[in-house]
Amino acid sequence: MNRLLLSLAFLLSFAAAPFSAALAQSHIAQTPAPANWGQTDLSGIQVFTPPGWKEVERRDDVVTFFGGDVATRSGPGFTLRLEIDPMQMLKGDDFQDLGVVTFDNGALFHRYGVSVTPEAGLTIAGEFLVSSVPLVNGKFLMAGALGYNVSLEESRAVFDMTFAALGIPAPGVAVLQTALNGAFDYVMPEGWETGSYDDAEALILDQDGGQGKVTLMRFAVDGAGSYRSGLYHPDDITAVPVMFLGHPALSYEWKVTSKHYSDGRDSLELRRLFVFETCLANGDTGAVEVTGMPDFHTNGPVMRLLDQMVFAPDGALGAPCRANDLPDGAPLAAPLKGRPNASGFTLWIAPHTAEDSWRNEVMGNVSLNLPESWTGADGVWMSSRGEYQLTLFQTHDAPVPLTEPAELRLPDGTRFFLSTIPDGTRAVSAAPIDAEGYLVIEVTGSQMDGVGVVDVLGTIRLPAITPATAQSGPQTVLEDLATVVVPQGFDLTVTENSATLTAQDGRGFLALARGADLLPPEGWIIHIPEGQHGSYAAGNMRDWSEYGWKGTTPDFKDDGAPDKGWYFLNILRECLANGEPIAFVWGGTSRFTGGETLLQARNAFTFNWPDGMIACDPVVEAASLATSDQPEAPSAEASAPVEDSIDAAAALAEPEAADDWLGKVPSAALPSPATESLAGRWQEPPQTIAPMGNSAAEPLDATQPEMPGAPVATDLPPAPPASANPAVDRDRFTPLDGGYSTYQNDRYGTFISYPSTYFQSEPAPDSGDGRRFASVDGTARFYVFAQYNALGQSQAEQIAQDKADPARGHASYERVGAGWYVLSGITGDDIYYRRVIEDMNGLIQVFEITYPLAKKADFDKVVAYMADSFGPGSDMTSGLPSENALTSAQQDPVSLNIGWWVVVGTFPAEPSQRQTADFVSIQSLGARCNLVPFNDLSGKFQGFKPGFNVFVLGAYDSKAKATEVLQEAQACYPDAYVKYAEYLGE
CATH class of the missing domain: 2.60.120 (Jelly Rolls)
Known part of the structure; x- marks a missing residue:
């Protein structure tokens, strides 16, 4: 059953009435909820429910309420979910597409209805609104009205109010999330994730693959002299009084050799700790720490995160903090007048009120005040004595952060990148201030915080940021x-x-x-x-x-x-x-x-x-x-040898065995699927198959291994007419470079890469177990398939049966590992190679290929490539097909447990059922790059955050080598990154 339906079915084990969309709205007017309704939120999305409704489910991305009678299993419910791909949950015949719904702030949702009966006496109905765009951290919002043993229409008025009161943001407006019991509001940038070492004290915001982190902190009232790890700073660092997030704060900045990050330039890690001088209403201390490589501090998402952050959003500020609430040696009650101080990294500009004798100047949308004694106009002004000059202009060229970045902050919080120019300093806004582009401020003859200049900069007023324009309405x-x-x-x-x-x-x-x-x-x-x-x-x-x-x-x-x-x-x-x-x-x-x-x-x-x-x-x-439309090809009958025609006709006349290995049900009278022999299944003379695309043989791509040429084609009977209802082929074929493709079985996920201009697949069997492939010249063939080990045979028993199969002959090559084995040998004029893998669930996956002994030198590299792309691991060292067919990232396995890893994927470890799907997905993505990542729980790595299933390549003994592999891997894993860690194993 669909994952969403299962969640609803077993949440409370209620029954539901059939779905009805008779009164479903196409437009929702947003309305405040009644005063007596309860309020909660899901990652910043506010939801209101009537009195008496109870929260019955709460996870990171799901919250569900029930307002009925548990004893009678009846009543209404409501659920909110955040999903990366909601369409995967809504596909299937159970769901009805009911069109679009618009909120009066311009937000657009899609409406779906569902009515299912997963078991006798249990029927579930629901009505879901799904956002047309991601709303929170790249995830779509799903809001659902539920009915258990009651019609949805009986509670339609309640549902309408619940939908209308949802805190749905207008298009382009970010969703504010609350942290640490209301101490902070923030907007989670896309691609970031959260963590904590103590849910009451800290929220850590990590940028996926980034070179730093932002930590929000709230410390409870404590006695004097107690140690607070979050407020640590080196003893020789002096606090700088600044304005941070609109509040007086103390700024500490220092550099250390990083144990966690690297930017490839041997930079030191920069740590910036801001401690608010005003405590929260209950006396708790608030602080923010930004730590990471210098580029992390000037990273656009980091800047936006801090720009949109709010400390004490409900205004619940108390008295000034005491000495024991602040770091040791912190100055108390530092005067605000001393706020415009350079800290070595950030130059803070305090607001300045113009004197009565000052005049107002305008440059485009920028205004400022200057002493009357200053001269100039149109963006260029000179001080009264001519000792320094101030220039303002705009440009469409984005600033480039320097290796050793510094920044300037205007009173409204706007960030500028600072750089040195002859006899002065230049500041370029980190983002455009209006349609004319970025603002440039240049000061020559002085510094930005020079006497007189700093007061002028404190009067600058930039145009108000225009809210994002609401998206246009639906267009047909x-x-x-x-x-x-x-x-x-x-x-x-x-x-x-x-x-x-x-x-x-x-x-x-x-x-x-x-x-x-x-x-x-x-x-x-x-x-x-x-x-x-x-x-x-x-x-x-x-x-x-x-x-x-x-x-x-x-x-x-x-x-x-x-x-x-x-x-x-x-x-x-x-x-x-x-x-x-x-x-x-x-x-x-x-x-x-x-x-x-x-x-x-x-x-x-x-x-x-x-x-x-x-x-x-x-x-x-x-x-x-x-x-x-093509001219009829000349018949090959006259030119084909008589013997070939007879053999081909005999092969076609011989009916195919009715109980082929594909789809066969294991039983005590039949061998295990792992003992099926490809060689024994193709004893009939090979059928001549024309190369794809032409009736005459075409040369293979020059980047592939050389393959045998095709024999002269023979006349074949016409193909049967196409079925009026052709069977659905759900298997996936993905083209790669150099004439190769990746085949993936839909039923079991088995995949392999192979030269698709040389091998052609045969039709999929009804069972969907796997696939057979034959070469265009009929001299080679292979199959891949999967089936469960229904007989419970041990690996030793499977190997023994394989080796005893007379169709294979003597196995001259054998390798065995945990959960896999390989056999290879000669049978007649052919070489066979067989690889078998069995996972912990008893699923056996098999790849077997036979090819002419006379063509061993040509085929060995191809078989090595195919075997390496089939399932996890590699067991062949006979070389690679070609540089074009394989990337340089495919190296011999590295035995290091500590070093530089290329991280290609991370997924939550729970629920455990998703790990198999994640494994198949990652392996399938890597197949076209010939990459087979290793995966394990992140808790087995020192240096990874626990709670994830991580997929990695490596480890490598140098960052340079890992970076080289990373560049190759990003063709299949665009978000891959390099990380230093130690694998601790079992």
Whole structure:
């Protein structure tokens, strides 16, 4: 059952009435909840519930309430969830797409209804609103009305009020989250995560892959002389009185050799501790520490995090802190007049009230006050004695932080990067101040905090930050086939047959296309690599076929650098009533095609599926039309040897065994799946298979290992007509460079990379256990499949049966490890290689290949590559296919337990059921780069935060070597990063 439905089904074990959308709203007017309703929040999203409703479930990203009678298992409920990919939870026939819902602040949600009966006497109904864009830390909000043994309509008024009172932010407005019992409000930047060593005292904000952290602290009232680790600073550091987050604070800054971070420049770690001089209402002390590499402190997300942070947001400030509430030696009641002090890193500018004799000057949208004795205009002014000059202007060029960064803060908190110029200092705003760009302040003949200059800078007033413009409303496209709301960061282009969202930073695009934009001679279908299989994909309540290929021209940008990227075509397995096909097409850099931005673009579309849609396969139909347009190929019958024709005819006439190994049910009378022999399954003469794309043999890609040439083709009987209802092929085929592809089995997740221009897959069996492949010349073949060890055979028993199989002959090569073994040998004129893996759940995965002994030198490198890409680990050392087929990142296993690791993925360790899915996902992503990461719980590493399942490459004895591997790995894992740690093992 769907994960969401399971959660609802077993939450309280209630039954529910069938779903009804009769009164569902399409527009929600936001209304305050009644005064007697309870209030709580989920990561900053406020939710209100009627009196008597109880919170029955609470996790990091889920909260659920129930307002009924537990004894009678009846009543209404309400749930909030934050999900990275909500469409994965809403797919399936159980959910009804009920269109879009808009809040009156412009926020757009999609509405879904559900009614299921997972077991006798248990029926669940629900109505869910799903945000069209991520709202909190890259996650979408799901708000659901639930009914247990009651109709949703009976509580419709309550649900309407609950939806209307939700704290839904307007588009572009960040969600404030509360920390440490109301001591702080903050906006979590996308891609960050939280942690704590004490939930009451500290909240640690970590940037994923970043070189630092921000820690919010709140310390309870304590006795004098007690030690507070969070307020530590070296004894020789003097506090600098500053204004921080709008409150008087003491600033401590020092540098240390970092044990956790590195920027590749041997920089020292910079630590900045801000302790508020005014305590909270109950006497608790508040503090913020920013620690990390110098670049971390000038990182845009870090700046935005601090800019949007609020200390004591409800105004609950008390008396000035006592001596024992502050770090040792802290100055008490430091006068505010002494606040504009340089601290060695940050120059703080205090606000200054202009004297009566000063005049006001304006430069664009910037205003300031100057003494009447100063001369100049239009952004350039000179002091009365001419000893220094102040210049203001704007530029569209973004500032570049220096290796040794310093910054300036104006009274309103605006940050500037400081740099030295001849006879003075330049400050450039870290972000544009308006449409004209960045503000530049130059002072020559003095410093920014020089006498007289600092007072002038304290009068600068910048234009108010304009709130983000609300997203435009839904637009209908393709003759009302869909509606689309343009997400932030995208531009929309609409033509007769397509609606395209283009990322404004040039990283990629997503298009909804139909008809002529898909079909030959100009449509997207013509770009599908020849012979590629369409893998199964689901979405928007429909089935799709997915194709992908690597770009050939640098159409995209990755951080400003040209990038060829990848392209994908998801084509619907249904056509409109007039036969027009429909597809999603997207392309971009690896970070775009594998990131959340693409998911945001896809979720921007809502379909209005028309009646009368028909099953179709536009790719197959386009191929058949292209074939019918070609001149008939000359018959090979006259030129083929008589013996070949007879052998081929005999092979075709012989019926295939009805009980092939694929789909076979194990029993005591049958051998274990691990003992099935590929060699024994292909004793009949090989069928001649024409190379893909042409009736005559084509040369393989020059980057591949040399393969045997194809024999002369023989006449074959015509293929049977296509079925009116072809079976759905859910297996995935992903093209790689150099003529290789990755095959992944949908049922068990088994995957392998292979030369797809030389091997062709046979049709998938009904059981979906695996796949067989045969070479275009019929001389080599391999299979991959998976099946559970139903007989409970030990590894020794499986190996013994394999070696006793007469179809294999003598095994001249044998390797065994925990959960895997390999056998190889010669049978007749062929070499066979067999690799078997069994996981802790008893799932056996098998890869076996046979190829001619005469072609050993050509095949050994190919087989080594395929074996290395199949499942975890590597057992062959006979070399690699080619530099183009394999990346330099694929090195011999490194035996170090301590050193530099390339971290390619981290996932929460709980629930444990998701670990198998995470493993399959990470291994599948790495297959195209020929990378097989190692994974374990983060608690087994010294240097990793506990509670995660981490996937790593390494360890490597130098950061340079790890960085080299990182550059290769980022083609498949865009968010990979390097980290120093020790693996402690079991």
